[in-house]
Amino acid sequence: MKSELYEVWGDTVDGRHLIYAIAIGAIVSLGAFFIAKHLLVGWVASAQMARAYAMLIGIVGCLAGGAISAALFKPKRHVMEHQADPAWRAQVLLELQNEFGDLGKLSDLPPATIAELREMDLYELFADYERAQLAKVDSPEPPALNVESAVSIKGGRS
Amino acid sequence: MMAPLLDQLLIALGMGILGAVIFAGIGLISGSDETTTLAPLTLLVVLLGVPAPGILTFFLAGAVAKHMTHAVPTALLGIPGDTMATPLMREANFLRNLGVPHIALRKMISGAVIAALIAVPMAVLFAVMLSPFGDMIKRAAPWVFLAAAIAIAWFSKGRLAAVLTLIPFVMVIIGLQTMTGQYGVKLSVSYFLGIAIGPLIAALFSLLAPAERDKMRRQDVRTFSLSPDVKSWGGFFPNPLKVLDRKQSMWTAVTAVISSATFVFSPVAMTVIMGEMVGSRVKHVYHRLTTVITARNGVTESTYIAEALIPLIAFGLPLSPVAAGPAAPLFNAPPRFSVDAATGQVNNLHSLLSTWEFLGYGMLAVVIAILIAYPFTMNYAHRAASYVSRKISHEAVIATFVGLILVIGIWEGGLLGLLVIITVGLLGGFLSRFLGFNIGVQFMGYYTAVLTVPAIVAMLGA
Numbered sequence: 249m250k251s252e253l254y255e256v257w258g259d260t261v262d263g264r265h266l267i268y269a270i271a272i273g274a275i276v277s278l279g280a281f282f283i284a285k286h287l288l289v290g291w292v293a294s295a296q297m298a299r300a301y302a303m304l305i306g307i308v309g310c311l312a313g314g315a316i317s318a319a320l321f322k323p324k325r326h327v328m329e330h331q332a333d334p335a336w337r338a339q340v341l342l343e344l345q346n347e348f349g350d351l352g353k354l355s356d357l358p359p360a361t362i363a364e365l366r367e368m369d370l371y372e373l374f375a376d377y378e379r380a381q382l383a384k385v386d387s388p389e390p391p392a393l394n395v396e397s398a399v400s401i402k403g404g405r406s
Numbered sequence: 407m408m409a410p411l412l413d414q415l416l417i418a419l420g421m422g423i424l425g426a427v428i429f430a431g432i433g434l435i436s437g438s439d440e441t442t443t444l445a446p447l448t449l450l451v452v453l454l455g456v457p458a459p460g461i462l463t464f465f466l467a468g469a470v471a472k473h474m475t476h477a478v479p480t481a482l483l484g485i486p487g488d489t490m491a492t493p494l495m496r497e498a499n500f501l502r503n504l505g506v507p508h509i510a511l512r513k514m515i516s517g518a519v520i521a522a523l524i525a526v527p528m529a530v531l532f533a534v535m536l537s538p539f540g541d542m543i544k545r546a547a548p549w550v551f552l553a554a555a556i557a558i559a560w561f562s563k564g565r566l567a568a569v570l571t572l573i574p575f576v577m578v579i580i581g582l583q584t585m586t587g588q589y590g591v592k593l594s595v596s597y598f599l600g601i602a603i604g605p606l607i608a609a610l611f612s613l614l615a616p617a618e619r620d621k622m623r624r625q626d627v628r629t630f631s632l633s634p635d636v637k638s639w640g641g642f643f644p645n646p647l648k649v650l651d652r653k654q655s656m657w658t659a660v661t662a663v664i665s666s667a668t669f670v671f672s673p674v675a676m677t678v679i680m681g682e683m684v685g686s687r688v689k690h691v692y693h694r695l696t697t698v699i700t701a702r703n704g705v706t707e708s709t710y711i712a713e714a715l716i717p718l719i720a721f722g723l724p725l726s727p728v729a730a731g732p733a734a735p736l737f738n739a740p741p742r743f744s745v746d747a748a749t750g751q752v753n754n755l756h757s758l759l760s761t762w763e764f765l766g767y768g769m770l771a772v773v774i775a776i777l778i779a780y781p782f783t784m785n786y787a788h789r790a791a792s793y794v795s796r797k798i799s800h801e802a803v804i805a806t807f808v809g810l811i812l813v814i815g816i817w818e819g820g821l822l823g824l825l826v827i828i829t830v831g832l833l834g835g836f837l838s839r840f841l842g843f844n845i846g847v848q849f850m851g852y853y854t855a856v857l858t859v860p861a862i863v864a865m866l867g868a
Binding site for chain 2: 251253254255256257258259260261262263265266268269270272273274276277278281296297299300301302303304306307309310311313314315317318321322323324325326327328329336337340343344347348351352353354356357358360361364365368370374
């Protein structure tokens with residue numbers, strides 16, 4: 249069976265659900281607008297204000313249509329609660345190196361940032377990296393950082 | 407004397423709270439573009455007859471709140487919260503992959519607080535410095551708009567292509583105006599909305615074409631990894647200056663001042679450039695990531711505030727990408743607000759509020775937005791991101807916007823209004839996708855058609 253999932257305007261939708269959602273949105277919003285306009289023209293003194301209020305109610309109708317669609321159609325997203333795997337962090341450092349070149353030295357950092365790194369358990373990661381860099385200068389071995397099964401975590405350059 | 411002032415203050419306060427609450431919510435929805443959301447709702451507020459201070463606080467508090475909560479999807483889900491969040495993605499993703507997305511989030515919104523507080527007085531100051539030239543610029547308005555349109559087109563992604571595309575685009579708008587004019591229908595909001603929502607209209611049409619549909623087909627749903635909740639600060643309202651270190655506060659302040667002055671440039675471009683400037687001055691990579699993301703999110707606030715306030719205070723003409731786009735209803739919202747290029751007559755917030763009022767109500771709006779969006783984002787970011795990504799389907803978001811197109815189009819010009827939105831949106835959406843003729847350039851194209859072309863015709867006729 250062919251997949252009915254499409255990427256539209258930045259996220260995934262189901263084709264059939266999209267058609268229904270658009271129909272619901274159109275009917276509810278326009279319905280609210282026309283009914284409001286019909287009723288208000290009699291009630292409100294100025295025709296201009298009646299039209300402005302009708303638009304306001306039409307926009308409330310848009311939101312109501314969206315709410316109905318949200319209740320009927322579940323998001324096509326898979327959301328995982330997930331802490332970045334510590335094993336990947338070394339990989340991230342490699343990607344940072346590819347992106348920016350030299351990563352800099354911990355000794356350049358103000359004390360507040362050092363404290364912040366310690367609090368996040370990131371201090372050792374950067375310290376290990378620096379030690380590996382120093383070792384590399386001493387012996388022309390490839391860096392000890394190369395993690396196997398390098399899962400690419402994209403830096404998301406856009 | 408005191409009673410009317412108190413009334414005005416209360417209205418300004420109420421509208422500011424309303425704007426901040428609505429747009430703090432909208433900011434959580436990824437991809438909710440500023441222009442598509444700020445422009446129509448601000449227009450509504452103008453047309454409902456809300457007094458001038460209320461309009462200003464609604465818009466500013468909304469923009470400031472949105473650029474704080476847009477940090478939630480950007481940092482926690484790895485998807486840009488809106489257009490202004492796209493330049494933050496690289497740093498946000500690196501910090502997420504390092505396992506510290508909450509740091510990215512806290513730094514971003516703390517930068518936003520500092521920059522927003524600095525930007526209002528700076529924008530007023532620059533506007534006062536520019537206002538002696540106001541009359542000159544008003545008289546030359548048609549030509550200033552033409553020059554601005556060409557400049558903004560040149561600095562867009564399309565470069566020369568965008569500059570040349572201005573000509574056919576302006577022709578189409580003049581053609582549509584002439585056509586609807588024959589039926590006695592004069593439209594403006596429909597053009598704004600068509601341009602702002604163009605990418606959605608283009609995407610929906612693409613979905614109907616078999617070849618394009620196959621390209622858009624996906625086998626699986628997208629996977630988002632939501633980072634777990636880490637709260638590592640006490641109290642409900644953390645001090646932004648403690649979240650940031652000295653250097654980060656300093657760079658945020660510096661970039662906020664610079665980006666407040668450069669109000670004619672694209673806000674996205676300023677965000678990128680300011681980030682590069684800061685990044686090249688910070689050595690260690692972790693410090694660089696956090697400092698750049700702080701300064702960049704600060705710039706998303708300061709450019710928006712300055713680009714709306716400076717042209718509004720100094721000229722009353724929408725002479726910046728933000729003023730021409732999301733802030734357009736503050737300048738031009740017929741029948742209430744209007745800009746007449748031929749006579750230089752301006753009737754909008756520029757003529758309704760004094761410079762001191764702009765400063766006072768501007769600061770009020772920023773403070774309201776901070777009091778609402780900052781503690782909300784600090785304390786509930788994780789729950790909000792989880793709710794939005796699990797409960798609000800993209801179909802529902804699209805349905806809401808389709809409803810908006812229908813209601814606004816039919817409200818302004820009946821069937822003709824709707825047809826104009828679809829025509830302009832489809833054309834603009836594809837021009838933006840294929841030629842880099844972006845939304846800001848399209849807005850300037852619209853102003854060229856409305857303001858410059860009549861002046862050219864008059865000149866040639868004389």
